[in-house]
Amino acid sequence: MVSTVLETTSKLDKETALILWFEEVGTHDVGLVGGKNSSLGEMIQQLQPKGVNVPSGFATTAYAYRYFIQSAGLEAKLRDLFADLDVNDVANLQERGGLARQLILDTPFPQDLQVAIAEAYSAMCDRYNHKMHRAGVDVAVRSSATAEDLPEASFAGQQETYLNVHSLSGVLESCHKCFASLFTDRAISYRHHNGFDHLAVALSVGVQKMVRSDLATSGVMFSIDTETGFKNAALITAAYGLGENVVQGAVNPDEYFVFKPTLKEGYRPILEKRLGSKAIKMVYDVGGSKLTKNVEVPEPDRQKYCITDDEILQLARWACIIEDHYSQVRGIYTPMDIEWAKDGKTGELFIVQARPETVQSQKSANVIKTYELKAHSDILATGRSVGAAIGQGKAQVIHNVSEITQFRPGEVLITNRTDPDWEPIMKQASAIVTNQGGRTCHAAIIAREMGIPAIVGCGDATETIPTGQDVTICCSEGDEGHVFTGLLPYEVRETALDNLPRTKTQILMNVGNPEQAFGLASYPADGVGLARLEFIIANHIKAHPLALMKFDELEEGMAKAEIAELTKLYEDNRAQFFVDKLAHGIGMIAAAFYPKPVVVRMSDFKSNEYANLLGGRQFEPKEENPMIGWRGASRYYDPNYREAYALECQALKMVRDDMGLTNVIPMIPFCRTPEEGRKVLAEMEKHGLKRGDNGLQVYVMCELPSNVILADEFSQVFDGFSIGSNDLTQLTLGLDRDSSLVAHLFDERNEGVKRMVKLAIETAKQQGRKIGICGQAPSDYPEFAEFLVQLGIDSISLNPDSVLKTILRIAEVEKANA
Numbered sequence: 001m002v003s004t005v006l007e008t009t010s011k012l013d014k015e016t017a018l019i020l021w022f023e024e025v026g027t028h029d030v031g032l033v034g035g036k037n038s039s040l041g042e043m044i045q046q047l048q049p050k051g052v053n054v055p056s057g058f059a060t061t062a063y064a065y066r067y068f069i070q071s072a073g074l075e076a077k078l079r080d081l082f083a084d085l086d087v088n089d090v091a092n093l094q095e096r097g098g099l100a101r102q103l104i105l106d107t108p109f110p111q112d113l114q115v116a117i118a119e120a121y122s123a124m125c126d127r128y129n130h131k132m133h134r135a136g137v138d139v140a141v142r143s144s145a146t147a148e149d150l151p152e153a154s155f156a157g158q159q160e161t162y163l164n165v166h167s168l169s170g171v172l173e174s175c176h177k178c179f180a181s182l183f184t185d186r187a188i189s190y191r192h193h194n195g196f197d198h199l200a201v202a203l204s205v206g207v208q209k210m211v212r213s214d215l216a217t218s219g220v221m222f223s224i225d226t227e228t229g230f231k232n233a234a235l236i237t238a239a240y241g242l243g244e245n246v247v248q249g250a251v252n253p254d255e256y257f258v259f260k261p262t263l264k265e266g267y268r269p270i271l272e273k274r275l276g277s278k279a280i281k282m283v284y285d286v287g288g289s290k291l292t293k294n295v296e297v298p299e300p301d302r303q304k305y306c307i308t309d310d311e312i313l314q315l316a317r318w319a320c321i322i323e324d325h326y327s328q329v330r331g332i333y334t335p336m337d338i339e340w341a342k343d344g345k346t347g348e349l350f351i352v353q354a355r356p357e358t359v360q361s362q363k364s365a366n367v368i369k370t371y372e373l374k375a376h377s378d379i380l381a382t383g384r385s386v387g388a389a390i391g392q393g394k395a396q397v398i399h400n401v402s403e404i405t406q407f408r409p410g411e412v413l414i415t416n417r418t419d420p421d422w423e424p425i426m427k428q429a430s431a432i433v434t435n436q437g438g439r440t441c442h443a444a445i446i447a448r449e450m451g452i453p454a455i456v457g458c459g460d461a462t463e464t465i466p467t468g469q470d471v472t473i474c475c476s477e478g479d480e481g482h483v484f485t486g487l488l489p490y491e492v493r494e495t496a497l498d499n500l501p502r503t504k505t506q507i508l509m510n511v512g513n514p515e516q517a518f519g520l521a522s523y524p525a526d527g528v529g530l531a532r533l534e535f536i537i538a539n540h541i542k543a544h545p546l547a548l549m550k551f552d553e554l555e556e557g558m559a560k561a562e563i564a565e566l567t568k569l570y571e572d573n574r575a576q577f578f579v580d581k582l583a584h585g586i587g588m589i590a591a592a593f594y595p596k597p598v599v600v601r602m603s604d605f606k607s608n609e610y611a612n613l614l615g616g617r618q619f620e621p622k623e624e625n626p627m628i629g630w631r632g633a634s635r636y637y638d639p640n641y642r643e644a645y646a647l648e649c650q651a652l653k654m655v656r657d658d659m660g661l662t663n664v665i666p667m668i669p670f671c672r673t674p675e676e677g678r679k680v681l682a683e684m685e686k687h688g689l690k691r692g693d694n695g696l697q698v699y700v701m702c703e704l705p706s707n708v709i710l711a712d713e714f715s716q717v718f719d720g721f722s723i724g725s726n727d728l729t730q731l732t733l734g735l736d737r738d739s740s741l742v743a744h745l746f747d748e749r750n751e752g753v754k755r756m757v758k759l760a761i762e763t764a765k766q767q768g769r770k771i772g773i774c775g776q777a778p779s780d781y782p783e784f785a786e787f788l789v790q791l792g793i794d795s796i797s798l799n800p801d802s803v804l805k806t807i808l809r810i811a812e813v814e815k816a817n818a
Contacts, residue, residue: 057124141208
């Protein structure tokens with residue numbers, strides 16, 4: 001039956017066909033079957049041979065829709081309905097939309113269209129070994145507008161989708177409802193604001209074999225970072241059950257980042273894994289009155305990742321294949337928004353939709369826009385930040401879409417979650433805050449598209465933020481967004497990158513927070529001169545490494561309980577939690593700047609700082625002056641700490657060997673003697689990090705007078721130096737930079753400090769070693785940066801907010817010295 005239908009329709013003129021199989025259409029057939037269905041056909045034809053699984057099916061055509069409209073004389077009636085449409089009047093919009101939908105539903109399909117759908121569905125039943133006298137094959141019935149998924153405008157979610165549809169009558173009813181959904185309130189509003197004629201857009205309906213993800217998992221993935229536009233990472237979200245909950249933001253899904261360049265080379269570069277709450281899942285309503293229903297996910301399943309590492313990598317490979325294909329077809333880089341599902345019966349993964357991403361791909365790469373909050377106040381809610389902007393206004397808590405007429409332009413929308421029915425007011429909001437959802441949910445996608453800051457997955461925002469409260473929504477301080485009380489002051493800066501001069505001196509950046517790395521990747525820097533492990537350990541790991549390794553020996557009950565909660569996914573090997581978290585943090589920074597060098601300073605906590613980590617007091621000595629005590633290199637080979645340092649080495653090895661991020665250069669801090677440096681290198685070699693193997697270089701901090709005076713000997717041990725101006729200044733001047741009593745004497749521009757810096761640079765140059773600086777001085781004092789350039793330093797590593805102005809200053813100095 002299937003071959004007969006295919007042979008018959010292939011001989012017909014596609015322009016007048018009522019039904020086309022996915023195998024018959026491709027990317028150039030948007031006008032015939034809409035963006036969604038043409039994309040499915042394109043992938044089945046072009047990408048299945050490359051291993052991408054796509055469920056088959058058929059589509060009613062745009063001709064079928066227009067035939068239905070014209071044969072029933074509906075166009076004139078619809079035009080009359082919209083004659084006095086006012087999309088900014090919610091009541092008017094709702095009334096006109098409701099009348100239009102009812103008009104469609106009250107008009108029966110022409111007989112020949114019903115027959116065509118029946119024959120195609122019968123062929124699908126034969127294909128999947130279902131007989132029509134039984135329940136028939138289960139299918140998804142999806143709307144596909146002929147103007148949707150254009151790179152500059154996304155019609156995604158504007159029309160309806162029906163899942164777990166059985167029987168011919170169910171398919172016909174769902175197709176009819178899809179036709180009517182061309183006139184949902186949100187679709188009417190969206191077309192109006194994007195300049196589309198309501199009657200010029202036609203609707204195709206895709207009927208696709210259901211993937212039994214109700215028995216497994218599903219989600220959404222983007223081949224680009226949705227927040228920053230970073231092109232080299234794929235973002236995958238996953239939750240249990242059918243994918244509608246992830247798309248609509250009804251669940252907080254797991255999130256995974258994968259680095260595309262080294263994935264294509266055969267590595268396993270999972271940069272980040274974040275556990276979502278996944279509280280509910282959508283399943284078939286077997287024996288019930290609905291097609292689907294939501295049920296609670298058992299607690300043990302919530303507390304684990306819902307797909308394996310192998311599945312994460314497989315999905316990411318498909319994202320690369322799909323993105324590469326569409327970029328080639330379009331002749332321009334085309335990041336993709338992709339829906340996927342896993343079949344719980346067969347264990348197979350499938351791609352069920354793919355469309356061009358429509359937000360980050362449209363942004364200019366030549367302007368950097370940054371927001372900085374100038375004050376802080378009480379935090380009312382916290383969740384995942386969407387975008388990096390700041391918004392503010394009066395909070396308006398709306399629990400149900402029926403209440404949206406209460407919303408006023410410029411207010412902050414606070415709600416449980418949104419779906420496309422909310423879009424008429426979303427575009428009027430100054431910011432959006434939701435209890436539920438992840439970074440690929442409906443609220444997040446629309447907020448990005450409209451340039452509105454949003455915080456999703458707060459959990460209790462509708463309870464903690466009262467209506468009428470002035471609030472500031474801050475998404476500019478990392479991956480975590482906060483809702484602050486009051487209208488706080490903030491600053492917006494725009495910097496054009498056009499015509500920035502190139503400098504002979506390498507300009508690097510100091511980057512500590514992995515969550516900000518992708519956003520900083522667009523800065524005109526030559527890499528990272530300092531990535532401190534302390535930030536990752538203190539903020540993401542939070543526990544002392546020895547407390548993780550000797551968990552059963554911990555004496556402090558409260559710390560032990562907190563560590564147990566932090567490491568609940570690692571009960572059998574809590575030390576691996578340290579390794580994985582550290583590797584992910586390093587990997588995010590290394591990936592953001594790949595293949596440019598990323599210098600990672602190994603841990604340099606003082607003993608009092610280590611003691612403040614969870615479980616730390618049990619393993620740390622009390623020192624009178626920890627600033628010049630047991631820190632840096634002296635720990636790494638010490639019998640009392642070397643097993644903890646081994647974890648750092650394992651993390652670094654994972655980043656370089658498993659993720660393929662060989663641009664990482666480890667740097668050893670506070671190394672007092674060349675002999676101590678050799679001991680550290682020996683420890684690293686024990687754990688698979690041998691200097692010279694796989695291109696491994698090892699740098700040393702130049703922050704002690706001994707590093708400067710013996711720079712020729714340190715050059716025999718290490719591949720390069722990075723001047724740490726903070727410690728070099730305090731140890732040259734003999735003062736404690738943490739002491740307010742002598743703080744007024746601390747100045748990197750002191751002549752004694754400058755002579756030390758000059759000697760270090762001259763000696764390194766004589767020895768053929770690279771030397772840069774990563775301390776605070778060049779960021780704070782432009783004249784110090786000029787001094788370094790005049791000495792011929794190889795690189796200057798700056799805080800991100802100093803990069804652009806320092807580049808301009810250095811370019812002038814180099815020009816003057818030329």
